[in-house]
Every structure is written in structure tokens, then in C-alpha cells.
Amino acid sequence: MAVVREFTLPDLGEGLTEAEIVRWLVQVGEVVAVDQPVVEMETAKAVVEVPCPYGGVVTARFGEEGESLAVGRPLVTVAVGSADAAGMLSPGSGGAGHAGDGDGVSGESADGGQGSGNVLVGYGTGAAAGRRRARVRAGGRGPVPAAVPPVASPPPPAPPPVPAPDGVDGGPVAVISPLVRRIAREHGLDLRTLAGSGPEGLILRSDVERAITAPAPAPAPAAPAPAPVPEGAERVPLRGIRRAAAEKLARSRREVPDATCWVDADATELLAARAAMNAPGRPRISVLALLARVVTAALARYPELNATVDTERAEILRLPGVHLGFAAQTDRGLVVPVLRDAHTMTTAELSDAIARLTDSARAGTLSPAELTGGTFTLNNYGVFGVDGSTPIINHPEAGMLGVGRIAAKPWVHDGELAVRQVVQLSFTFDHRVCDGGVAGGFLRMVADCVEQPALLLAAV
Structure with missing residues (x-):
């Protein structure tokens, strides 16, 4: 049957x-x-x-x-x-x-x-x-x-x-165990009214028990009427990748005391080195791959920045490996694929991995493993034709390097005014993990390697 x-x-x-x-x-x-x-x-x-x-x-x-x-x-x-x-x-x-x-x-x-x-x-x-x-x-x-x-x-x-499992329209709430749901249900407690104290807002048993024993709150004053919506305004729902990005960026702004420093660098020699690497018959190397190699070398010199902050225990976690994220714009929104163990890759391997992950991002076929676990992010907004920016840290990481467009500009070179290929580098960092000396040292090393790529040979 x-x-x-x-x-x-x-x-x-x-x-x-x-x-x-x-x-x-x-x-x-x-x-x-x-x-x-x-x-x-x-x-x-x-x-x-x-x-x-x-x-x-x-x-x-x-x-x-x-x-x-x-x-x-x-x-x-x-x-x-x-x-x-x-x-x-x-x-x-x-x-x-x-x-x-x-x-x-x-x-x-x-x-x-x-x-x-x-x-x-x-x-x-x-x-x-x-x-x-x-x-x-x-x-x-x-x-x-x-x-x-x-x-x-x-x-x-x-x-x-x-x-819905919680008896509330909209689907389940993230809780640590089914027992927590049962306790809340027995006491008529709506889990959606609680702010979880666990990782990523996970609701713990202690959160539910505290809400059950807490005195009833005083009636809140009436909220002001919402402003009228202008005629012809369009409502665009935040869904999927865009909604996740919006929530993560908003959380970063709420929780991370970030600061930004920046410097202009002469990238003429970096472009010359890339041209030599891309000789006929050799694997093609992207500028982003060269910058990724520079970042891994700088993080080896300044490991304080390859870290995250455990706010519950008031501790800084310095991480052993560099899982380098890079921002990729797609039709569905901004995503950050992750180059796992980037510190172990050659420049050619970084270039191949970046190209593969970028294609997957635009096709929408990246797996969760390729989108999570990053420890530092590289953001090349220069592809949009802009010189500078103050990036928002990709929570829960501690730093992001932003790279503007590389453009011909007047520059003093060897004591004379010349036209050189100049790029602005901006570095946003979590001020809890380091002070300005470490952040400035990291950014200066990145700029020095951009100006003199041969320094990479002695960087580590």
C-alpha cells in the first residue's frame, strides 16, 4: 500500500x-x-x-x-x-x-x-x-x-x-535545548520576547528562568506614531544574504569600538612585479592575490590582529591560523568567501582560490564552510572606482584592510616629481585587541610591501 x-x-x-x-x-x-x-x-x-x-x-x-x-x-x-x-x-x-x-x-x-x-x-x-x-x-x-x-x-x-514549533508565527527561535522550549511553554513565556545571553543570541535555560522569576514590567509609555510613509515609496524586503549582511554589520557597529587609519602608497613596483609574474606561459596572478600575500605576511608580524574578542569572558583570543576573507559583490548582495589557511598558500595558490571562490559567489553556490570561520578580511573596494573608505569590521573579526583604486597621480619619487600608480590603504581595527602603535605598524608594513614587493622575501 x-x-x-x-x-x-x-x-x-x-x-x-x-x-x-x-x-x-x-x-x-x-x-x-x-x-x-x-x-x-x-x-x-x-x-x-x-x-x-x-x-x-x-x-x-x-x-x-x-x-x-x-x-x-x-x-x-x-x-x-x-x-x-x-x-x-x-x-x-x-x-x-x-x-x-x-x-x-x-x-x-x-x-x-x-x-x-x-x-x-x-x-x-x-x-x-x-x-x-x-x-x-x-x-x-x-x-x-x-x-x-x-x-x-x-x-x-x-x-x-x-x-511553528514555538507556537508563534515566524518559525523557531534559537534555543540551547528542547527543555528550554518546554519550560517556556509551561509558563506561557514567548521566547521571542527574550534576548539570549549565549553565543549569537542563543537562548539559555538561565535566560528563561530569569524571565519567569522577574517581576512584571511597568507598562511602557505609548510609542510615538510612526512617521507617515511618503506617497510612492517602495518597500524592499531584507531577505537572504542581504538580511544576514545587514544584521552582521549592524551588530559590528553596536559592539566593536573600531578605529580607522589610512596611508597612500606607491604601487608602481607592485604592478611591475605582477606584470613579470604574468609572463606568457605562467599562471595568472591577480592584484588581490598579491595583496592577500602581503596581508598574511603582515599578520605573521602582528599576530595580535588575527584575533577575536570573547565578551562573555573578557578575553582576547589570538588565533593560530589565518583564514582570510575577501569581500565579493554579487547580484544577491555582498558576501565574504574565506581562504582557509591562507598563511600556508603561495601567491599562485591564493590567486587560483580567489578566482574559484569569486565564481562560486556570483553563481550563488558557495557552501557554508566557504563563507564562515574568517579571522581577517581584505576589502578591495577600488574595483568600484573609489579611492578610500572606512570599512565596517566583519564581526567577530578584529580587523579589515580596505584597498582603493590604483590610479596615476603626481608623486615625489627619488626626490623628483613623477607620475606614479598610487593606492590608498585603510585599516579598520578593533581597539580592544590593540592600540594605535600595533595598528599603525601593521598598516605601514603593508604599505612598505606594496611599494617594495621584494620585502616580502624577508617579511617572515
């Missing part, structure tokens, strides 16, 4: 709790194979395709393009038959998943093996190592067996929407 399996939006990792539907890849009534992508979704990190772990007939889709869904909410329902029926329903797949836990994450394949267990394309796929414990989907309801009509018949009506 065939049953209807519900596939819910899986755990996206990296603290992500929702994703926006970009494009549906299947239609209701369409036959899908195991692990076939059914929807393209944009998270706060990247655009990904979500494969369905069941093979069969799509009986319902949940959500329209442009709509955001919380983790645990239904994506699609699939009519899955027996092993014999699944062989007919899933062309070329060798069978579809049996009915099981109903959580859209695991299940048994038609040949008796473990379900795919795959979550997002590009996050690592392959058969699950062992049988997974069934997870109850949001709302606490299991799968609903139902007779499935033949493929040619109209699909059954879509089940009603599943309520």
Missing part, C-alpha cells in the same frame, strides 16, 4: 533557522527520484538546491517563490509506494523510500538499505552510515498513512500548514 511522505525543510546548520524559496524545480503530480532536487532556496549564506530523500509522486508543495520558510516546516509531500510500485514511480532510481519517520530526513530505500540522508546539494552527500532515529516534525504529528490514487489521478489535497 502506498503512503504519503512529508519532507520538511531540514536543519541547515551554521545556526540558520530559515530559508527563502527562490524557484521550484518540480510540479505537483510530477514523478521524482530519490535525491532529486525539488526546490532552490536562498539562506543567509548561499543559494542551494534541496534534494528530496523520497522517490514517488509529488502531491503538494508548500510556499510560493519569494516566501521564507522556517526549519521544520513542510516543503513537499510525496506519494511513495511499495518496492514494486516505487520501481515504476521513480524512473532510473532503482526504487523509492518506504514510509517511516515522516521527518523528511531519513528512511529506508526500496532495496532495504538506509535512506539517502542527503540534505543540501554541495554540503556533502552519500548514503547515511547507519539507521537514524526518527525525529518528530514540528507540531508533534507523525506521518499520516493515506491511500494514494494511481499516478494519472489528481493528487490528494494538501495537508493543513504545520504550526
